[in-house]
Amino acid sequence: MQLQAFRAAALCGTFTAAAEKLGMSQPAISDLIRRLEVELGAKLFVRGSRTLHLTSAGEQLLPHAEQAVASAALGAQAVQLQVELGGGTATFGLLRNADFYLNADLAKRFRTCYPNVRVRLVGQNSAETANDIARGMLEAGLVTLPIDDTGLDVLPVARDEVLFVTADPVRARRRVSIRAFAAGPLVLYDAHYAAADPVRRQLNERAQLDGQRIDPVVEVEYLSTALSLVTEGFGDSVICAAATKSAIMPDELHTASFEEPLFETLAFVKRRGHLLSPATRALVELAWDALCAYQDTPAGAAEIVAEHEDVQAFLRR
Known part of the structure; x- marks a missing residue:
């Protein structure tokens, strides 16, 4: 409040005008500035015949006071938006296979909960999502x-096994080595x-x-x-366990684990040190709730590796 009183006095030229601007009494403004001068050990104003003039110390303080007051106003606005979520835009990137883990229309759910907030959901490969977040x-x-986590905060939240998938039941009878996988004809997606x-x-x-090459x-x-081509015998591929429980999985295909189990780890990502807007924070929380809820059903395949408290701490970074 002291910096707010100082800024108002500097802009208005008198304690009386500053008091009117802030809806306070003139003695209260004077007292706030006096206490600020005592704390700083420097005079901030010189009283002229009709107006106040900044001292050199006051001139040095003014831009910092303006920045602090503006930041406080933005913080208050963010808190109010978080309470009401009466506006703003939520922007969020989703891995392309998100439906296998959430089984939820996030946009629909979000708009139902927050009808006054715009939402922008972008579904793409994780590498591109990470790059778009890093670039703002x-x-x-x-x-x-x-992913490339340069400039990013990353919170792993779940993991799902990646399986070898083939049309040949014999090849799926035992765990598959990376050497055997690389040696066979392969049909891979995300080209x-x-x-x-x-x-x-x-x-x-x-x-x-292992001295091999995936080609x-x-x-x-x-x-x-890719699964359609595997079904027709053009080669083998990989599939996440969650996808094998979905309608996308052909009945004719067979799966096996790798000798050294392979996992894809799901993670929330944001720019390092960047405080999320209330709208996007609410969307992250909705995605977390959907992820946990779906994994508790028979169709869920992923293992949750984070706690609710971890997600809340991540959102406050």
Whole structure:
């Protein structure tokens, strides 16, 4: 309040005008500024015949006071919006296979809860979502790790096993080595992102450590297309366990774990040190609730690895 009184006096030129601007008495304004001068150990104003003049110390303080008052006003506005959520826009990125883990129309749910808030949900590969968040194009997102986390806060929240999938029941009778996987004809999806895709990154790293190379004979964009080609015998692929419980999984296909189990880890991501808007924070909380609720059903396949308190701490960073 002292900085607010100081700023008002500097802008208005008199304690009386500052008091009127802030809805306070003139003695109260004078007392606030006197106490500020005592704390700082410097005079901030010189009284002229009709108006106040800033001292050199006052001139140094003014831009900082303006910034502090503006920040306080924005903070108060954010709190009010959080209480009411009567406006603003929520921006959130979703991994392309989000339906396998949430089984929820987040946009519909969010608008039902907060009809006055706009929402922008972007579904894309996790590598691109992470890049858009780092560049400030999105506030937050739910992605699959690993990603380039430069400039990002990352909170792992769940993990799901990645399985080998084939049309040959014999090949699915036992766990699959990375050497055997790399040796067979492969049909892989997320062609646009290729090596940047989180699952492809893990497969490539494992193959490299074994002296192998992942070289698919077919690359397509969508999992559904890849599964169709696997069904017709063009090669083998990978699939997350959650997808095997969905309608996208053909009955003719068979799955097996890798010798060293492979997992995709789901994580909330935001810009490092960036406080989320109330609208986007509410959307993250809604996504978390949907994720936990779906994993408690028979169709849920992912293992929750975070606690509610972890999510709340992440949102406050």
